[in-house]
Amino acid sequence: MSATSGGNGGRPRGGTARRPARAAVEHPRRGSAGEPGLEPERPADARALRVGIARSSRLGSDRPIVLEPGGEDGPGRPASLPVVDGLPVPVRLDRRDRDRAVLVEGDGLEAFRTRVLFGPRRGADPDGLVRRELVVDGWRVEVEIELERRAALRERARRTGTAAGQGGPLDVRAIIPGRVVSIAVAPGDPVAAGQRLIVIEAMKMQNELRAPRAGTVDRVAVAEGGLVELGDLLVVLG
Amino acid sequence: MAGFRRVLVANRGEIALRIIRGCHELGMEAVAVYSDADVSAAHVRAADLAVRIGPPPAAESYLRVDAIVEVAKAMDCQAVHPGYGFLSERQAFATAVEEAGLVFVGPRPATLGALGDKLAARRLARDAGVPIVPGTLEAAAPDRPASIRRLQAEAERIGFPLLVKASAGGGGRGMRRVDGPGELPELLATAAREAMAAFGDGSVYLERLVGRARHIEVQLAGDADGNVVALGERDCSLQRRHQKLIEEAPAPGIAPEQRRRLHEAAVRVAQAASLRNLATAEFLYDRDGVFSFLEVNPRLQVEHGVTELVSGLDLVHEQLRIAEGRPLSAAVLAAAERATTPAGHAIEARISAEDPAREFTPTPGRVGHWRMPAGPGVRVDTAIEEGETVPADYDPLIAKLLVVAEDRPTAIARLCRAVNEAEVGGLQTTLPFIRFVAGEPSFAAAEISTDWVAEHWDGERERRRALRVAQLAAGLDALDTLRPGSVHQAAAVAPLPAGRDGWSPAWRRDGRPGEGWPS
Numbered sequence: 011m012s013a014t015s016g017g018n019g020g021r022p023r024g025g026t027a028r029r030p031a032r033a034a035v036e037h038p039r040r041g042s043a044g045e046p047g048l049e050p051e052r053p054a055d056a057r058a059l060r061v062g063i064a065r066s067s068r069l070g071s072d073r074p075i076v077l078e079p080g081g082e083d084g085p086g087r088p089a090s091l092p093v094v095d096g097l098p099v100p101v102r103l104d105r106r107d108r109d110r111a112v113l114v115e116g117d118g119l120e121a122f123r124t125r126v127l128f129g130p131r132r133g134a135d136p137d138g139l140v141r142r143e144l145v146v147d148g149w150r151v152e153v154e155i156e157l158e159r160r161a162a163l164r165e166r167a168r169r170t171g172t173a174a175g176q177g178g179p180l181d182v183r184a185i186i187p188g189r190v191v192s193i194a195v196a197p198g199d200p201v202a203a204g205q206r207l208i209v210i211e212a213m214k215m216q217n218e219l220r221a222p223r224a225g226t227v228d229r230v231a232v233a234e235g236g237l238v239e240l241g242d243l244l245v246v247l248g
Numbered sequence: 249m250a251g252f253r254r255v256l257v258a259n260r261g262e263i264a265l266r267i268i269r270g271c272h273e274l275g276m277e278a279v280a281v282y283s284d285a286d287v288s289a290a291h292v293r294a295a296d297l298a299v300r301i302g303p304p305p306a307a308e309s310y311l312r313v314d315a316i317v318e319v320a321k322a323m324d325c326q327a328v329h330p331g332y333g334f335l336s337e338r339q340a341f342a343t344a345v346e347e348a349g350l351v352f353v354g355p356r357p358a359t360l361g362a363l364g365d366k367l368a369a370r371r372l373a374r375d376a377g378v379p380i381v382p383g384t385l386e387a388a389a390p391d392r393p394a395s396i397r398r399l400q401a402e403a404e405r406i407g408f409p410l411l412v413k414a415s416a417g418g419g420g421r422g423m424r425r426v427d428g429p430g431e432l433p434e435l436l437a438t439a440a441r442e443a444m445a446a447f448g449d450g451s452v453y454l455e456r457l458v459g460r461a462r463h464i465e466v467q468l469a470g471d472a473d474g475n476v477v478a479l480g481e482r483d484c485s486l487q488r489r490h491q492k493l494i495e496e497a498p499a500p501g502i503a504p505e506q507r508r509r510l511h512e513a514a515v516r517v518a519q520a521a522s523l524r525n526l527a528t529a530e531f532l533y534d535r536d537g538v539f540s541f542l543e544v545n546p547r548l549q550v551e552h553g554v555t556e557l558v559s560g561l562d563l564v565h566e567q568l569r570i571a572e573g574r575p576l577s578a579a580v581l582a583a584a585e586r587a588t589t590p591a592g593h594a595i596e597a598r599i600s601a602e603d604p605a606r607e608f609t610p611t612p613g614r615v616g617h618w619r620m621p622a623g624p625g626v627r628v629d630t631a632i633e634e635g636e637t638v639p640a641d642y643d644p645l646i647a648k649l650l651v652v653a654e655d656r657p658t659a660i661a662r663l664c665r666a667v668n669e670a671e672v673g674g675l676q677t678t679l680p681f682i683r684f685v686a687g688e689p690s691f692a693a694a695e696i697s698t699d700w701v702a703e704h705w706d707g708e709r710e711r712r713r714a715l716r717v718a719q720l721a722a723g724l725d726a727l728d729t730l731r732p733g734s735v736h737q738a739a740a741v742a743p744l745p746a747g748r749d750g751w752s753p754a755w756r757r758d759g760r761p762g763e764g765w766p767s
Binding site: 057059061062063067069070072074075077078079092094101102103109111113115124125126127128129130140142143144145146147148149150151153155185186187188189191211212213215216217218237 | 421438441442445489605606609610611612613616617640641642643644667668670671672673674675676677679680681682683708710711712713714715716717718719720721722723724725726727728
């Protein structure tokens with residue numbers, strides 16, 4: 011099919027045309043935010059989505075992507091490429107059934123195909139966020155999907171709201187569910203980074219939870235013998 | 249002795265179900281016991297009768313000797329099958345079962361005493377002329393300064409790195425790797441605490457850590473008349489924190505003559521312990537091709553299925569027949585004849601509720617989507633179905649995926665095919681790791697050792713691509729539902745609140761939501 015050459019040849023220019031230039035006069039507010047690296051390009055398309063990795067699936071440096079639809083298909087016009095982080099990318103989703111699809115990256119015989127299992131969608135929370143579980147190559151990934159415009163609004167609000175509170179208390183949360191076997195610290199104790207805080211037994215293994223940084227124990231939120239779930243607050247470090 | 253009419257299965261999960269199936273195939277009824285965490289579990293549904301024995305913690309349910317023996321008597325059972333784990337190796341349990349006038353489906357209590365105690369087993373092997381891994385031969389409780397000092401002196405003699413192991417141990421619990429003398433006191437304490445929690449016995453011993461060794465074990469069967477045979481070996485080198493992840497039979501790259509000598513050494517240990525029923529002798533096979541004895545597990549192993557697939561036996565059937573007092577069956581004797589020249593190759597991969605990108609930490613929870621592979625040469629032992637909860641109280645193993653084929657390369661190809669058919673949602677499993685192993689050239693080349701996982705597996709790296717694919721797929725799916733005239737009914741994302749589009753004046757003024765903004 012001729013979509014390969016048509017798509018690759020036509021899209022980058024089209025994408026640029028839809029996208030306002032970076033000129034300061036057109037986006038005075040972006041300049042005033044003062045953090046050009048953190049502020050994603052504000053896309054022209056109102057349907058642009060931000061797809062991030064939910065906290066439960068995060069490994070550290072995972073970054074959200076911004077996805078915009080390509081132009082509409084039409085007679086005589088090849089299907090256009092979706093725009094990922096500002097660049098048209100040859101990627102499409104082949105649906106198989108309600109739960110299954112194949113992500114096709116690239117074109118024709120060279121395409122890289124990955125099977126994807128779609129899990130349940132957890133409805134929008136008050137922030138307009140939709141959580142969804144996907145399974146890819148056996149990996150269970152929870153993603154968060156929201157309109158890019160809303161994500162940008164929310165981020166701006168959070169930055170303004172927490173500007174004064176930097177270096178505040180740190181919540182140490184359970185990275186595995188299980189039973190609290192022992193607690194090595196009490197409120198008021200100074201702790202060094204890496205010092206053992208709590209031992210959690212899960213599936214007969216004892217897992218030691220250590221302080222991510224030095225500080226003072228403000229609060230111990232669990233008791234010995236108690237059950238904790240993934241993400242439960244264990245200790246607050248001042 | 250008359251055949252059993254009814255057997256109590258003192259276990260849970262896939263192994264309880266597997267034993268219940270074996271009972272039914274021999275025309276026996278099966279009685280299940282269960283904790284409050286397993287009220288509607290598969291083994292309870294499969295059994296002819298099921299009796300609650302306590303709350304979820306194993307110590308208050310599946311480890312209660314008195315309650316289980318009481319149920320066996322009350323339900324008019326003739327025998328008790330302990331499965332693996334829980335009470336399977338506990339001499340006191342076997343004794344209690346026998347004192348209640350019932351048959352324990354396993355070795356004699358005295359054999360459990362001699363072999364279940366890892367140190368007694370090491371002494372027994374040494375006395376039988378079987379080489380053992382260098383280490384201590386007496387149990388020590390590291391609870392007093394004097395005993396810690398003694399262990400420190402022993403550790404210097406053995407050399408580092410070494411392993412602290414629980415005397416009553418198994419499955420890696422109560423086991424710690426020690427790289428230098430400075431670490432020893434703290435790791436002794438951790439290992440003892442874990443051993444105490446897992447086995448009710450905090451005593452430990454030391455053993456040299458043999459680097460890049462392979463873990464090879466021999467399946468043994470014995471009858472009441474003292475006949476003992478080896479039914480072949482399994483290679484269980486792919487381990488993580490001393491928990492086996494992949495097992496295969498036969499062990500690749502072992503010459504028939506070497507195999508015969510290994511089987512003979514295992515039989516010698518078993519005979520020295522007067523083995524009746526099934527047991528497995530574990531050995532380390534070092535880079536110089538030397539076998540040294542580790543321990544004997546006097547019970548059915550998790551990975552018994554690979555031996556079944558290669559030998560054609562049903563080991564649970566054989567266990568029950570031996571427990572009924574019959575001699576080793578003709579099928580067992582024939583399989584023992586073929587054991588040094590096995591035809592075919594089987595591989596087992598353990599699907600566990602663990603996150604292979606996060607150091608294989610447990611991921612208990614509710615299983616969403618669940619589909620297991622099928623087709624030629626594939627066997628899945630599991631007690632999980634869609635919607636089932638994997639409790640945090642027990643072992644994270646949720647399914648065993650076994651494949652068998654005419655040779656090892658074909659078995660690996662079959663494993664590749666099968667693992668790609670598996671679909672599990674709701675919780676993270678070890679499936680990505682199994683995919684990786686099945687496609688890894690060094691596994692195909694049988695360049696394996698107990699260090700293989702640490703040397704080859706980088707979970708975060710493997711996961712990164714999946715994250716990107718998931719983001720793209722979720723985004724493309726959501727965009728599709730947003731497209732005007734899309735056939736998809738459900739909205740992918742919530743719409744922006746009415747009248748608030750982009751940067752509103754309210755936000756710019758003070759950074760707080762304006763009037764009417766939903767909070």
